[in-house]
Structures are given as C-alpha cells and as structure tokens.
Amino acid sequence: MIVSMTLMEWMRAHPVQTFMWLVFVVAAVVVFARFGGSIRSFLLETNAELAKCNWPVDPDKEGYARYQVLVNSTLVVVVAGLLLALYMFGVDFMISKAVRFILKIGSTTL
Numbered sequence: 702m703i704v705s706m707t708l709m710e711w712m713r714a715h716p717v718q719t720f721m722w723l724v725f726v727v728a729a730v731v732v733f734a735r736f737g738g739s740i741r742s743f744l745l746e747t748n749a750e751l752a753k754c755n756w757p758v759d760p761d762k763e764g765y766a767r768y769q770v771l772v773n774s775t776l777v778v779v780v781a782g783l784l785l786a787l788y789m790f791g792v793d794f795m796i797s798k799a800v801r802f803i804l805k806i807g808s809t810t811l
Contacts, residue, residue, distance in 0.1 A: 712719045733740065757770040765772075
C-alpha cells in the first residue's frame with residue numbers, strides 16, 4: 702500500500718531530518734551568497750578547460766568499440782595503482798616487522 706504524505710506531514714513525522722535539511726539549505730544559501738561569483742567563475746573556467754580536452758575516442762566506430770582506447774587506458778591506470786598499493790603494503794609490512802624485531806631484541810637485552 703502506497704501512502705501519500707504531504708510535505709508538512711513528513712516534516713512533523715521526521716523532525717531531525719527536517720532540521721538537517723534546513724541547516725543544509727541555509728548553509729548552501731550562505732555559501733552561495735558569499736562565494737557565488739567565485740563558484741560561477743570556477744564552473745565556467747572548468748567548462749572551458751574540459752572543452753580543450755582531447756578524449757581518446759574513435760569517432761568512426763560505434764558502441765563499446767568507440768571507447769576501447771579510453772577503457773584500456775583506464776585499466777592500465779587501475780592496474781598500476783593496485784600494483785603500487787600492493788608494493789607499498791609489502792614495504793610497510795616488512796619495515797614494521799623489522800622495527801618490531803629490533804625493538805624486541807632491544808628490550809630483552811636490558
């Protein structure tokens with residue numbers, strides 16, 4: 702059964718969420734009033750910069766094949782990131798084991 706609720710009924714039934722939304726809206730209005738020109742300028746400049754980007758797509762192909770270069774490049778970046786994370790985990794693990802071993806040896810000689 703679908704129950705339709707007016708806005709006022711919802712506000713009475715959910716006072717905490719209503720207050721949180723009110724705080725969010727007031728904060729958004731204050732931020733926009735204070736930094737609205739800067740935000741608008743940032744968005745316009747971002748749009749201009751994205752228009753200059755050269756996306757690796759093949760306009761002669763259709764569907765998934767059109768974005769094959771983009772997908773392959775993304776996969777290379779993801780795999781490289783995972784390999785770097787695995788390497789950093791291994792180095793951190795080995796250094797922490799070495800430090801614990803050194804501290805253990807140092808504490809037993811006293």
